[in-house]
Amino acid sequence: MSGPGEGPTGGRRLAVVLFNLGGPDDAASVKPFLFNLFRDPAIIGLPQPFRTLLARLISSRREASAQANYALMDAGGGSPLLAETRAQAEALTQSLSARLPGDEVKVFIAMRYWHPLTEETAVDVAVWGPDEVVLLPLYPQFSTTTTESSLQAWKAAYAGSGRSRTICCYPQAPGWVTAQAKAIRSALAQAGDRPMRVLFSAHGIPEMLVTKKGDPYQEQVEGTVADVAQAAGLTDWTVCYQSRVGPMKWLGPSTPDAIEQAGRDGVGAVVVPVAFVSEHIETLVELDQEYAELAHEKGVSPYLRTPTVSVAAPFIDTLAEAVTQSLGRAGTAPFGPGCQGRWKACPCQAERGQGQAGRSA
Numbered sequence: 001m002s003g004p005g006e007g008p009t010g011g012r013r014l015a016v017v018l019f020n021l022g023g024p025d026d027a028a029s030v031k032p033f034l035f036n037l038f039r040d041p042a043i044i045g046l047p048q049p050f051r052t053l054l055a056r057l058i059s060s061r062r063e064a065s066a067q068a069n070y071a072l073m074d075a076g077g078g079s080p081l082l083a084e085t086r087a088q089a090e091a092l093t094q095s096l097s098a099r100l101p102g103d104e105v106k107v108f109i110a111m112r113y114w115h116p117l118t119e120e121t122a123v124d125v126a127v128w129g130p131d132e133v134v135l136l137p138l139y140p141q142f143s144t145t146t147t148e149s150s151l152q153a154w155k156a157a158y159a160g161s162g163r164s165r166t167i168c169c170y171p172q173a174p175g176w177v178t179a180q181a182k183a184i185r186s187a188l189a190q191a192g193d194r195p196m197r198v199l200f201s202a203h204g205i206p207e208m209l210v211t212k213k214g215d216p217y218q219e220q221v222e223g224t225v226a227d228v229a230q231a232a233g234l235t236d237w238t239v240c241y242q243s244r245v246g247p248m249k250w251l252g253p254s255t256p257d258a259i260e261q262a263g264r265d266g267v268g269a270v271v272v273p274v275a276f277v278s279e280h281i282e283t284l285v286e287l288d289q290e291y292a293e294l295a296h297e298k299g300v301s302p303y304l305r306t307p308t309v310s311v312a313a314p315f316i317d318t319l320a321e322a323v324t325q326s327l328g329r330a331g332t333a334p335f336g337p338g339c340q341g342r343w344k345a346c347p348c349q350a351e352r353g354q355g356q357a358g359r360s361a
């Protein structure tokens with residue numbers, strides 16, 4: 001057995017930790033998953049014990065409708081997110097192993113609100129004993145509600161070996177942009193010569209996180225959209241935000257409003273899930289079923305949706321490039337501007353001063 005500092009061929013041990021939100025495994029885990037989500041201070045900013053009490057209330061009230069929605073997917077009453085993320089981990093392992101011959105690369109998955117929980121993965125990584133740890137959120141755009149929440153949970157939980165690097169975000173990474181542009185071009189080709197509008201739909205967040213807290217999410221979403229629209233040569237496109245929860249004002253316009261507008265303007269729609277990298281309830285149910293029904297009612301035809309990037313080679317390669325660049329081991333091609341100090345609390349800022357670390361972010 002090889003210990004820290006020594007892979008099977010004498011190389012170094014590299015742990016890559018993929019972060020995502022997580023999803024319930026089955027109907028029974030919907031309520032505890034929702035409880036974990038609403039108990040997160042990044043999601044509900046109330047002090048304790050009010051936050052936990054409210055999380056209990058919301059998860060109870062939301063359980064039945066959420067279970068009904070999860071049941072609409074072919075995933076045993078739960079979410080396909082973990083299976084999708086495992087496929088991405090496998091593809092990234094292969095891409096990285098080819099780029100870093102001699103090193104031992106292991107890709108771990110750390111979910112924020114359901115198993116494998118970040119706290120569990122932190123123990124697994126520590127037991128494995130890496131020399132280097134690269135933290136890689138599967139959120140292309142940085143948000144306090146997702147990326148920062150995951151990175152903080154990791155920081156609190158990880159007590160193992162290895163120097164850490166953080167890839168905070170990659171809103172304009174070349175492979176992320178080209179994979180989406182390709183999917184859009186193929187959807188538009190399917191629509192033939194009918195007039196079409198591309199609706200870039202991102203998961204929303206409360207507007208005050210952007211205006212009061214300086215959350216860079218909206219700016220980064222707009223950065224992604226500008227690059228993809230240019231790469232795909234689009235003339236009619238708009239940004240909109242889906243999945244609103246609760247009474248606060250969220251970023252707008254909402255995706256349902258954008259669909260209604262398309263109906264009024266007499267154009268068909270290609271919806272592009274621009275902040276998700278894999279399929280789950282927000283794409284398979286919200287976009288493909290709820291909003292498809294709305295589009296039908298409003299006469300938006302055709303209504304098409306591009307698949308998420310999933311394991312598309314340009315996307316996985318761009319992630320692998322981000323990892324190797326963060327280690328200072330390969331490539332000098334620009335990987336995108338990242339948060340660039342826009343989010344002062346981002347760990348990539350502190351790492352920037354330590355040699356190559358954070359170069360990709």
Ligand SMILES: C=CC1=C(C)c2cc3[nH]c(cc4nc(cc5[nH]c(cc1n2)c(C)c5CCC(=O)O)C(CCC(=O)O)=C4C)c(C)c3C=C
Nearest residue numbers: 021022023024043066079081143145203205245275280281
């Ligand atoms: C870019 C990604 C995401 C952001 C930003 C985000 C913010 C955010 N989400 C909620 C509430 C819920 N999210 C839920 C599921 C869910 N959300 C994301 C991604 C982002 N969330 C993912 C990947 C998933 C998992 C989907 C799955 O298949 O399991 C849910 C549960 C589903 C539901 O009941 O609708 C809730 C609730 C808030 C409040 C928020 C920002 C404040």
Ligand SMILES: [Fe+2]
Nearest residue numbers: 021203243282
């Ligand atoms: Fe969400």
Ligand SMILES: [Fe+2]
Nearest residue numbers: 168339346348
């Ligand atoms: Fe950053």
